[in-house]
Amino acid sequence: MIEAVGLTKRYGAKTAVYNLSFQVRPGAVTGFLGPNGSGKSTTMRMILGLDEPTAGHVTVGGYPFRKLPNAPRQVGALLDAKAVHGGRSARHHLLCLAQLSGIPARRVDEVLGVVGLQNVARKRSKGFSLGMGQRLGIAAALLGDPQVLLFDEPVNGLDPEGILWVRNFMKQLASEGRTVFVSSHLMSEMALTADHLIVIGRGQLLADMNVKDFISYNSADFARVRTPEGDPGQREKLTAALSEAGGQVLPEQDGALRVTGLPLPRISDLAHGADVRLWELSPHQASLEEAYMRMTQGAVDYRSTVDERAALQQQMPGAVPQGAPYGYAPGAPGAPGAPMGFPPGTVLPGYAEPPAPPQPQPHAPGMAMPGAPAAPAASAPAAPATPPPAPPLPRLSRPRRPPPPPI
Known part of the structure; x- marks a missing residue:
């Protein structure tokens, strides 16, 4: 021992x-x-x-x-x-x-x-x-x-x-x-x-x-009572009869009634006297887990809090709301197929920078512009077939230190 x-x-x-x-x-x-x-x-x-x-x-x-x-x-x-x-x-x-x-x-x-x-x-x-x-x-x-x-x-x-x-x-x-x-x-x-x-x-x-x-x-004793689902009148009659007899009646999520303060034989007699049919009349059988949670609810040191993820997403600019269709883009709510992703030219950390788009070459004086009338051939210099190559970038080199002064 x-x-x-x-x-x-x-x-x-x-x-x-x-x-x-x-x-x-x-x-x-x-x-x-x-x-x-x-x-x-x-x-x-x-x-x-x-x-x-x-x-x-x-x-x-x-x-x-x-x-x-x-x-x-x-x-x-x-x-x-x-x-x-x-x-x-x-x-x-x-x-x-x-x-x-x-x-x-x-x-x-x-x-x-x-x-x-x-x-x-x-x-x-x-x-x-x-x-x-x-x-x-x-x-x-x-x-x-x-x-x-x-x-x-x-x-x-x-x-x-x-x-x-x-x-x-x-x-x-x-x-x-x-x-x-x-x-x-x-x-x-x-x-x-x-x-x-x-x-x-x-x-x-x-x-x-x-x-x-x-x-x-450590568990609450109560009875589960269920009346025919297609007849809400019988449910109301039973609730009134049980409440008048001193019972406490609470609705359950599945449609049943939780009755406390009355034993099962008394609930059956009240239903019979009110001419109410019962589909279920059973005592509540608590589990050890339920009794343990009720006993130790005041002695728990670590408790979880509500996840505020939905509120956080609403505050973030450009966040996709929950249940949005595929292809949703901020600024076009509910528009499927809208472009998604980052704006063009965005550089993400760790990724190579995208190549710069080609820039239009400046027009020399007298060069013909698209859609403009052609100038006389004598006054217009011949344009090269291909643009001249860009001059090479100057190489960067360290500045040389001056030689030390003679001793």
């Missing part, structure tokens, strides 16, 4: 965990939930003796982790699947851990088979995928056949088959009487795996209860 009493950890002016007390009992999978930055990883590090608490204490089986005799045989943990020397093979990595803990080498092959890495046991871990690294980390946690197991995001990077395997494996370990403590952000997976939940926010305990009670306590 894991027991934390008044656990507090400060890093300078920042308090990561404050006065945290809980128990993780054997025989059940206990989920450890909380937003990013809530102190979950810090709490696990203090359980494993990697961080010293500022105040309070935490014990495993009645002892601090550092005082446990042969701790790797009593506690197994997966905190960082990437904490593996990339040049070692999977078998060599586990063999080194086994030798340090006095575990026989045959156990290495056993756990490799348990996690499904027996075919890649002699490959270097630097070529492993994220899911294979997770399996190797689970194998390392199982190496000493411990009674207490801690896992931080154990299904990260696993495929659906691997996630199902981890879920069933956690339940199997708990059914053997072991203490299983799992931290995860996948609410749907925790709903299927965990029996008990410990939820923290900003380093403080928010909830310590089983999954069913947590969902029931």
Whole structure:
């Protein structure tokens, strides 16, 4: 069993965990939930003796982790699947851990088979995928056949088959009487795996209860009621009857009614008394994700803001409005086929400057202009067949320094 009493950890002016007390009992999978930055990883590090608490204490089986005799045989943990020397093979990595803990080498092959890495046991871990690294980390946690197991995001990077395997494996370990403590952000997976939940926010305990009670306590109970869609009169009659009986009725986006304050049998009796047919009458079943979001909504440190991209595009000169047809050009709204792109002669950074268009040559005195009457041949000098070549540009050279004065 894991027991934390008044656990507090400060890093300078920042308090990561404050006065945290809980128990993780054997025989059940206990989920450890909380937003990013809530102190979950810090709490696990203090359980494993990697961080010293500022105040309070935490014990495993009645002892601090550092005082446990042969701790790797009593506690197994997966905190960082990437904490593996990339040049070692999977078998060599586990063999080194086994030798340090006095575990026989045959156990290495056993756990490799348990996690499904027996075919890649002699490959270097630097070529492993994220899911294979997770399996190797689970194998390392199982190496000493411990009674207490801690896992931080154990299904990260696993495929659906691997996630199902981890879920069933956690339940199997708990059914053997072991203490299983799992931290995860996948609410749907925790709903299927965990029996008990410990939820923290900003380093403080928010909830310590089983999954069913947590969902029931942190979700709104209401009934969904639906009347025939082609008869709005029945919907209005039912709304009036439910409101008169003390219920609160709110319309849903899909056309149903959300009714609170009345049990389902009472709603059915009121509909029957008002001669209203019901197409749906069902209790609302909240999910763990919904209950978790409602519980932790005040403990989230990182929130997204509304993207103001539309307003930004309206302020930018020459911006193409959303939904404009292909070929739209500023100044000609809605005109398909209008010229697009940059004005002629625009030079973009990193691109060569376009060649200058040919300039008309100046006319010499007496030269005939297009469309003008021809001058007498005697007074008009003969024009050359081709324009004379442009004189070459003068070469740029550095000015020579004057010779030094004689000494």
